[in-house]
Amino acid sequence: MVSVINFDRFLMGYTLGAHILIVTLSISLSVIVSAAEFIGLRRKDVYFESLSRRLAKALVIFFAVGTASGTVLAVELFALWPSFMVFIGKVDILPFYYEVFAFFLETISLVLYVYYWDAFRNRYKHWALSLFVAIGTVMSAVFITMINAFMNTPAGFTLVNGQPTNINPLAAVMAPSGFVEISHVVTTTLAAGSFLLLAYLAFSYLKNHTQDSRIFYRKAMMLTSVVGFIALLLAGITGDSNERMLISLQPLKYAAIELNLHPAVNAPEMLGGIMINGHPEYYITIPGLQSILAFLTLNSKTAVPGLSQFPSSLWPPLFVHLTFDVMVGGGTLVGLFALYLMYLLVRRKDLTGRLSLYGMLVAGVLIEVVYDSGWVTDEVGRQPWIIYNVMTVSQAANTSPSVVPLGIAIIIFYLVLVPFTFYFAAKVLRQERIEEELEKSRGSKWYRSFIPK
Amino acid sequence: MVQIIHPEVGLNLAIFAMLFALLSTELMAASAILLKYRESERKVFRYLVPIWEVTGTFFVFYVVNLEALIPSALPLIAYSFISYILLFLILYVLRNASIISAEYIWKNRKINRRFLYSIYAIITFVLGAMILVIYTAFISGRGIDYSRMTFSLSAFASFLPDDGFIIGSAILLFGFGSIFYGLDVRRFLPPVVIIAGMAIAGVSFVYLGNLNNPYALAVPVILTVLVPVLWLSGKTRAIVQNKIVFQGFLAVSVFFLAYSQYPDLMGKSLNILGLLNNNAMQTQVFYTTVIGGIILLLLTLMYFDVAFRKGERNRDQQSESAD
Numbered sequence: 001m002v003s004v005i006n007f008d009r010f011l012m013g014y015t016l017g018a019h020i021l022i023v024t025l026s027i028s029l030s031v032i033v034s035a036a037e038f039i040g041l042r043r044k045d046v047y048f049e050s051l052s053r054r055l056a057k058a059l060v061i062f063f064a065v066g067t068a069s070g071t072v073l074a075v076e077l078f079a080l081w082p083s084f085m086v087f088i089g090k091v092d093i094l095p096f097y098y099e100v101f102a103f104f105l106e107t108i109s110l111v112l113y114v115y116y117w118d119a120f121r122n123r124y125k126h127w128a129l130s131l132f133v134a135i136g137t138v139m140s141a142v143f144i145t146m147i148n149a150f151m152n153t154p155a156g157f158t159l160v161n162g163q164p165t166n167i168n169p170l171a172a173v174m175a176p177s178g179f180v181e182i183s184h185v186v187t188t189t190l191a192a193g194s195f196l197l198l199a200y201l202a203f204s205y206l207k208n209h210t211q212d213s214r215i216f217y218r219k220a221m222m223l224t225s226v227v228g229f230i231a232l233l234l235a236g237i238t239g240d241s242n243e244r245m246l247i248s249l250q251p252l253k254y255a256a257i258e259l260n261l262h263p264a265v266n267a268p269e270m271l272g273g274i275m276i277n278g279h280p281e282y283y284i285t286i287p288g289l290q291s292i293l294a295f296l297t298l299n300s301k302t303a304v305p306g307l308s309q310f311p312s313s314l315w316p317p318l319f320v321h322l323t324f325d326v327m328v329g330g331g332t333l334v335g336l337f338a339l340y341l342m343y344l345l346v347r348r349k350d351l352t353g354r355l356s357l358y359g360m361l362v363a364g365v366l367i368e369v370v371y372d373s374g375w376v377t378d379e380v381g382r383q384p385w386i387i388y389n390v391m392t393v394s395q396a397a398n399t400s401p402s403v404v405p406l407g408i409a410i411i412i413f414y415l416v417l418v419p420f421t422f423y424f425a426a427k428v429l430r431q432e433r434i435e436e437e438l439e440k441s442r443g444s445k446w447y448r449s450f451i452p453k
Numbered sequence: 454m455v456q457i458i459h460p461e462v463g464l465n466l467a468i469f470a471m472l473f474a475l476l477s478t479e480l481m482a483a484s485a486i487l488l489k490y491r492e493s494e495r496k497v498f499r500y501l502v503p504i505w506e507v508t509g510t511f512f513v514f515y516v517v518n519l520e521a522l523i524p525s526a527l528p529l530i531a532y533s534f535i536s537y538i539l540l541f542l543i544l545y546v547l548r549n550a551s552i553i554s555a556e557y558i559w560k561n562r563k564i565n566r567r568f569l570y571s572i573y574a575i576i577t578f579v580l581g582a583m584i585l586v587i588y589t590a591f592i593s594g595r596g597i598d599y600s601r602m603t604f605s606l607s608a609f610a611s612f613l614p615d616d617g618f619i620i621g622s623a624i625l626l627f628g629f630g631s632i633f634y635g636l637d638v639r640r641f642l643p644p645v646v647i648i649a650g651m652a653i654a655g656v657s658f659v660y661l662g663n664l665n666n667p668y669a670l671a672v673p674v675i676l677t678v679l680v681p682v683l684w685l686s687g688k689t690r691a692i693v694q695n696k697i698v699f700q701g702f703l704a705v706s707v708f709f710l711a712y713s714q715y716p717d718l719m720g721k722s723l724n725i726l727g728l729l730n731n732n733a734m735q736t737q738v739f740y741t742t743v744i745g746g747i748i749l750l751l752l753t754l755m756y757f758d759v760a761f762r763k764g765e766r767n768r769d770q771q772s773e774s775a776d
Contacts (some may be wrong), residue, residue, distance in 0.1 A: 061553055064506065068549035071513055072542045080522060080540045081533040089524020090730060094737055097521055100514045101745040107510045112759045118758065169737040341619035349522045398534055413543050417550065417589045428557045 004086070005397040008080045011407045013379070019073055020189075022066040022421060023141070024371060025135035027186075028193025029059040030106075031229055034130035039223065041123055050437045052130070054429060055197075058116050059133075063110060065417065067103070072410070080403065081184060082394035091157050092150045092172040099143035106136025117441045118297050118414055123446045138186060146184040148378070149178040151387050152211050153249050159390060184238035187231050192371040194228030195334060197256050200426065202357045203398045211309050213434040214352075221360070223352045229338040236335060239328075244294055250388065251305035252314065253381040259283075260322040262306035266299075267291045269323060275318045277386020286327040316383040318319075323373040334363045381433045398413065456666055458508055458715060462725060463733050464742050465515075465522050466715075474700045475508040480581045481630030482516035483574035487638055496634045501697065503760060509545075509634045523728040535589055537699035541583050550578045553768055585619045594659045594719030614660040621654025625677070632684050633699050644681035646696045651677045662714050663721045670711040674733035697757070 040049030074096070078085040088096075109132035120126040133379030157164035201224060205217040246254035254260075259270050259280050267290040273283030291300050315361045325412055335357050344351055351357075382388055386396045443445055458466070482501045485493045520527060532539070548706040555569035586609065590596050596609030609615055628646030634649065664670070680702060683689040693699055698758065716726045 040514060049533060057557065061557065064549045064553035065463055065546070067506065067509055068544050068546040071509065071516075071545060074516060075542055078516075078527045079526055079531045084530075085520060085527050086524045086646075089520045089527065090546055090734060092732065093517070093521040093524070094741060096517045097738060097741050097745070101515050101748050102511060103510050104512060104745075107506050111506055112756060115503050116759050156621040165734045167731055169734050286605050294646055398531055400537065402535045403539070406543075410543060413546070420550070424554060424557075426537070431557075448560055 003399055004399045005394050007404055007407060008397045009393060011231060011403070011410065012076060012080055013376075014411055015069065015076060015414060016362050016375070018418050019069045020371070020375065021308045021368065021418055022062055022069060024189050024193035024368070025196060026059065026062045026066045026193070027137050027189050028197055028227070028231075029055055029062060030130075030134040031190060031225055032194065032197065033059055033243055034127070034134045035227065037127045037130055038221060041127060041446075042418070044447075045219075046438055046441045046447060047216050047343075048223070049444075049446070050216065050434070050441045051119070051220050053225070053441065054432075056117075056130075057428055060110065060114050060419065061428065063106075065421045067107070068111040069417075071415075079429075080398050081386065081396040082398055086390060086393060087164065087387065087396075088147070088150075091154075091167055091169065092147065092175075094169050094173050095143040095146035095150075098146075099140050102136045102139035102143060104136075106140060107135055109136060110132045118444060120151050121445075125452035141189055143181045146173060146178055148177065148183045148185075151379075151385075152181070152253075152382060153177040154390050155385050170433055173371060177245055177249055180238065180241050184242045186233065187235040187238055188371060188374060189306070191228055191235050191334075192367045194224050194231055195338075195360075196364045196368040198228055198360045199223045202360035202364075204429075205352060206357060208434065210435065212438055216434045216438070218350065218352055222345060224342045225338065225351060225360075228346070229342050232335050232338050236331065239331070240293070243298075246386055247294060247305060250382070252307070252310045253316065253320075255305045255307045255309070256316050256318055257320050257324040257377055258304065258379055259318060260290075260304055260306040260310045263303040264306065265291065265301060265303045267294075267304045269293070270321075270328075273321060314384065316381050320377050320381045321375045327370050327373040330366050330373070334370065337363050456715065457731070458535060458712060459726060460761050461522055461729065461739060462715065464739070464769060465518050466708055466711045467704075468511070468515050468674070469711060470704040470706075472508070472511040473707045475511050476581060476584070477626055477629070477703055478633065478696075479505060479577050480702065481510055482707065483581075484627050484630050485576040485634055485636060486570050486574040490570070493570075493634075494635055496636065500634070502556060504731050505549075509549065512545075516739075518742070521734065522730060523725065524730055526728050529597075529602055533597055536586065537583055537604075539569040541580065541754050543578055544583075545574050548573055548580060553574065567742050582619065582623075585622060589615050589618050589661065592714055592720075593681070593717050594722055598668065599719070599722065614657040616706035617657030618654050618661060621650050621657055623650070625650030625654055629680065629703075631697075632693055633692055640685070644685060647681050648676065658710065658713075662717065664717075665715060665717060667711045668715045676702045676706045732741040 033052045036048045037052035039045060040047070040052060046329045061236070097171070109129045111131040113126065113133055117126065150172055153176045154172070155175050156168040156170070158166040198221060201217050201221045205214065205221065208214060208217065243254070245256075246257075254263065258267075258268065259273055261278075261280070266288050268285035268287045270283050270285050270287035271279065273280040275281075288298075288306060291302075292298060292305050294300070295302060340359070341351060341356060344353075346355065386393045473515040481499065482493070483496045485497045515616060528674055537632075551569050553562075555573060557567050558564065558566050558569060588602065590609055593612060593615055595612040595615055596605045596607075597603075598605070626658075628643045631643050632635070651674070655670070659667075659670075680693050680699070685694045693702075716724055718725055730738070
């Protein structure tokens, strides 16, 4: 039978998985809405201006549900993991606290941005609000990742009999893995949301046949693919740094995700593979590649970490090797496709060919699998610890059986909520025809101000 | 004798007071939506639609501040109220989903805007009641078994002041609602309802815990009486119908109401000062609250500038062009 601890674990992972599906879109929409409005204003392009208006509606919907599910997570943290939150409260609560103010920046700016669109004489002031929304949204992700970085590489205290002493909250905020982890999370989240949005835009392009709507979606796809490409490129670079950082800061996690049984010099990269009777099976290897990637040199004499260096009781579940492979492999595929899209744009070719459009649909789905696999690798790779080498998940959990029935209700509720949110946002966007949206923009004071009478 | 409040606890109470003031405006809106929907469309939604997200943000603000203030009390809250917390979360997401759906709902025969707003209103009532139950339970201590970390609703409800405070608060907010949103009601109805609500909630509050600073109750009493008094006169009505002034009154009242019990909780069996976080964290949280508070103040000023000044100007221009 499933223990309450495992139920807590599943419930947290499940709500986190559902939440990040929504959040990827919130973050990417905030950036793309801002970029679209800026381009619209600079080029006096009514299509980009309408794009920002249209996507802002979706942003509000994802924001509303995303903030609620974010609150669910915040409260779940202390409800399901009370001992963990006691520890965090004593040592590293500051990032949560900083995040509240980023959240305020995002909320208040978004309210003003969406509900008072035409109240600004100077449209650049209105655009500045979108910048605040994007900053608030991205900073929220930054601060939350700081907590995750602390869980992976705790700092800023001395542990005496299980209790933190000599607490330095600012040192805890600046956990050693913080910078690398934050840069990877922000870029991957932006990339995931952008490609998901790109899939929606490609789908809409295929469904719409009027001239205005085709121009509209073509421009939207150009902008979104550029944002997605830049984010993905940076995600690849930061992801590489992230993995190399594990060698020194979390060697056991590194050994597990690479499925290295023993430390090795000139180690091969293992693709695929599951552990059967203590030995990896069903895999292929590329000789020496792991060491080259790990140390960025051809003939390194340093060994990569192996599982045998650590007690087996502390090993994380070794399927993280497969989730890691899915993340890297899928990310590379989407990256190659993004490169193809950039090639088309540089050659001034259209993104509306069948290969591009259907590729966008596939990439949108694949990138979410990649993104979730990344999170699973990071979180499961730290098991059995909730705070690395400080507190285990079992020590942190709420073992009250009361968690179970309402936890099941939350699981069912999210099963309805997430598809509903995507359906609702798509339906709202479909309600107003592109032509009507463009008409609204053309009727605005901004547009009339530069159109000769 | 005036008891100096610990700065961190003071900030926490101030955040709670502002949260409750915001939440109250939603509770008042909820009763207006259910009882006077057509009028609410003109008078309530204009205010409610931009503000409900801010209430949610303040809720998170309060929860995180509480976690930073008294982390060692978290297991007590987590274990005692786990069922309520999880139910609260489901309802909270449903609240957001229903109001955002109401804002953007398309023409549909089965689910319309009124239906969704009514769902939002009912959920808001339940959420408000749950917050009041948890808050009241922490003041009176009834229903909470500290050693076993459990909460019994029946034990809580069997203590009359607990029920009286919640019912009285509901009546009080119902009375405030018609003033805050300027609803068309009989002239003497709001004062009568407000005084009745204040009497029930006030007397119950006195018997809830043990008042350490009873004189502080004078502030909420005076401000509560002042609201209908100012409203009754045509000359001063505009003062209380000003949303900022009204919310200011509410926040100040809630702050002093909470302060009257300071520093004890749970009927004097728990002293909050004994649960405070370590000094290093308290210092950092204090600085963060001050800097964050300044950012929040600037954002609030920006909000009022845009929402009221530019928003009004835009509406005027739209009505002129319509003429």
